[in-house]
Amino acid sequence: MTRTSIRRTAFALTAGAALVAALAGCVPLVVGGAAAGAGLVATDRRTSGAQLDDQGIELRGAARIREIANDQMYVSVTSFNRQVLLTGTVGNEADRRRAEEVVKRVDNVRTVFNEVAVGASGSFQQRSNDTFITGKVKASLLDAKDIFANSFKVVTERNVVYLMGIATRREADRAADITRGVAGVDKVVRVIEVVSEAELAGQLRQVSGSAEGAASPAASRSNVPLPPMEPLPSSPSAVPATPTNGVVTSPIR
Numbered sequence: 446m447t448r449t450s451i452r453r454t455a456f457a458l459t460a461g462a463a464l465v466a467a468l469a470g471c472v473p474l475v476v477g478g479a480a481a482g483a484g485l486v487a488t489d490r491r492t493s494g495a496q497l498d499d500q501g502i503e504l505r506g507a508a509r510i511r512e513i514a515n516d517q518m519y520v521s522v523t524s525f526n527r528q529v530l531l532t533g534t535v536g537n538e539a540d541r542r543r544a545e546e547v548v549k550r551v552d553n554v555r556t557v558f559n560e561v562a563v564g565a566s567g568s569f570q571q572r573s574n575d576t577f578i579t580g581k582v583k584a585s586l587l588d589a590k591d592i593f594a595n596s597f598k599v600v601t602e603r604n605v606v607y608l609m610g611i612a613t614r615r616e617a618d619r620a621a622d623i624t625r626g627v628a629g630v631d632k633v634v635r636v637i638e639v640v641s642e643a644e645l646a647g648q649l650r651q652v653s654g655s656a657e658g659a660a661s662p663a664a665s666r667s668n669v670p671l672p673p674m675e676p677l678p679s680s681p682s683a684v685p686a687t688p689t690n691g692v693v694t695s696p697i698r
Contacts, residue, residue: 488595488649490652491526492651495526495527498553499525499526500524502522502524503522506529506551507522509550510544513540513543513547515536517536517540518534518536518544519534519535519567520532520533520534520544521533521600523600523607523609524554525609527553527556528554528555528556528557528609528638529548529551529557529558530558530607530636531548531557531558531559532561532600533562534561534563534564534567535562541561544561545557545559545561560607560634567602574629575601575604578601578606578629578630581628581629582599582601582624582630583599585626585627586624589619592612592616592619592620592623593616596616596620597609597610597612597620597637603631604631604632605630605632606630606634607634608621608624608633608634609636609637610637611637611640611645612640612645613639613641613645614639617635617637620635621633621635
């Protein structure tokens, strides 16, 4: 190969990489419905400050867990909009409470939902199956044309799927129904911040303004206090009288 052709090849590879990076950074992203003329715009409903906080909470929370960990403690920390979900297993109830307490003390944490089980840790096969289920649930949510798939964070632990996010009641019910239909799911737990359509529109305007002013320290400040979630009664479809395929959905919390 001549020196000229080598230079051309290198240029083409560099240009291709730059194009992929540029496309990956484009927002908003239109998902599903473009052919039908009614695509959904995929945007993160958290402010930029909340997104940064969630990353920090997960890192600091995991570090706190490692400080108290023992051979029987396997705890995962997942944060969405400064609300933390703890999953995994511990050897006793005392360790379960300790894990919750250390994570509660992490900066910017609003609420901790402790779903850690007391018992033996899952096998590699179980963890692999959980990862597979998570992928199937995400794909099923993405295939749906009437909800925003990226409004939800999906966590699976021992065939139990946890849905986290900011959504309207209709979206929360729809996402739970879709998840219930995924093979291998034994239970759906919704840890969702339920908002009205008007509240959602206001949050999206806030997120849009935060993105536009990301260069401003005031706009991207990560310690903005937020109101706690309001507990809502479950809808009739949330807990079916006769579970389908053994799957039960918990009330929204």
